[in-house]
Amino acid sequence: MWIIPMLALVFCLLGGRNDGSPLVAINLKVARRVTAIPFVMLSAAVALLPLANDRVGATVVAMVTPDGQADRGRLLLAAVLVAASATLLVLNGGGVPTSITLALVGASSGVGFAGGQPNWHLVLRVLGIAVLSPLAAFAISRTIYLLTHSRTPRSSTTMVFLGFLLTCLAYGSNDGQKMIALFSAAIGTDLDTATHNGAITATVTAAFLAGVLTGMPKGATALQRGTIVPDSRQTWVTLWAASLAVLISSMLGSPVSMTQSISGALIGTCQTNDWRKVRWGEARRILIAWAATLPMAWILGYAAANGLDLLPL
Template identity: 35%
Template sequence: MPLDTVTLTTVAALFAVVSGMNDGGALLATGLKLPSIRPATGIMTMVIMIALIPLMTHRVALTFVTKLASFEGPGAKTAMTVAVLSALSVVTFLSHRGRPTSLTLAIVGGLTGAGLGWGLTVSGRAVALVLAIGLAAPFVGALGAWVVSRLLQHLSSSTALASWHRVGFMVQCIAYAANDGQKMLAVFMIALGFSGAPLGVTSLISILFGMGALYGMPRAGRTLSREIIVSRPLHGVAAELASGVTVIVCATAGAPVSMTQSIAGGLIGAGVSQGGGRVRWYAALKIVIAWALTLPASAILAGVAAFVVKGLTS
């Protein structure tokens, strides 16, 4: 097996673990105050969905592979390696500080920067569309959570809330596996040169993700569940339902959307439904700043690194 293939495959595995660290805690965070789903059960559900959903649809993975930049030809795998490592560097830095950021933004920035630095074809239109949808997703999630929160206040008793939580969490897991989680599959597609979703590969990705989720859940989960709003179980359930539906709708169009951003927006919307004072705006602002830094930092780092590596290897 060529060295660039081995290197990119190893990086793809690392990317799946970091995705679990960053995204796994965010997926579980909204329900930490409800005992209806234990963390171990939640992680197992995520692992199963990540393994199985791409077998039915992997449109978002194909968007990453074919529409943002053309990673084909000599050196393309090396450029992809640079893109992923740059995205990982930025996200790991923020994750270790308990600031869950968007891996989708990071990988889009990394792909764009590495493509430009290596001299590959980059679709500015596709990148702009992904960014526009990604920017809109937290606001749509917030609006949806506001509506759902108001409905649940009138339609649900405290006993029924646990059932709504199970439904919301399942919707959220399906949404992640159909959309945001497919960035992991996309890297393996480039590394191993396939265009489908083999069960063996998706199973490996899901296991690596689960390992990362176990490690990163306490930090990332705490940030969303405790720092953004003075959270009540109702807020978490509303955020799950709204963010899950938002991300699934985007998946049907093959548009990558960050689950973390949608969940954060949903929590804020649910909090605002009962008064803006429940939202810790300072903590929310810090997360927004992390999002704003993620893409340009990943793009610049990847662009410079790709330019240097190509110069050294050509």
């Protein structure tokens, strides 16, 4: 039965490559030097923040384990992990981070449909909040940007660091819970036990950190090729606004996408003349990746649920 926990760790590693490396790259770009501090901060948040709140984790467990029978439920969980991981591998292969939440929602709903027990109420609730989160980030960033004034480079650097700290807290409270929840379900342990077990959190965090480290080249490239090249003020406003939107979603117990929230917040910092600076080709690539995530994960989840019964898991 070791295959299913390994699949969960692979998903955690891919989460680090998809989300973690671009977040660290933002901090390193502003600091203009490579240090271990952002890696440690983000990893610590993933390990410790799930202790404070397990609402997102409980939602993820309910979403990916739709079957009440233990053996069949583990097979379906394996199908979700395979489908979601394959989706991330395919879409992230082009260097564009996509939404882990959409991959999970698509895979779990596809698996649930194949298994005859789709939890449409939960899926629609998660999707609804996932759509609202980047919109909320846009509104928050627009408000902050209009109410603040230009700052000196030194004070902006401080604000970026504080924004990254807030980003770590938001990421740990949302994506950290996703990863712990998936691994706890994979090893057959309840979520509360998993979040308080040092060995489990260390294992999940190690897989996540490995993904961040191996994804750094693509993370830095994705940052350089982003839709907008933000100044220091836009950077810290974006981080603060996206983090607040994700923290609100975490309080509601819903998994959301940090990358989508950051994109929404970044757009909120654009002035009228900034639209000419948007790299529309990159924006199109990101939108295509997001649009493809849900249906691709659904199809793969449906196929995996019908095929994994033949494997000796």
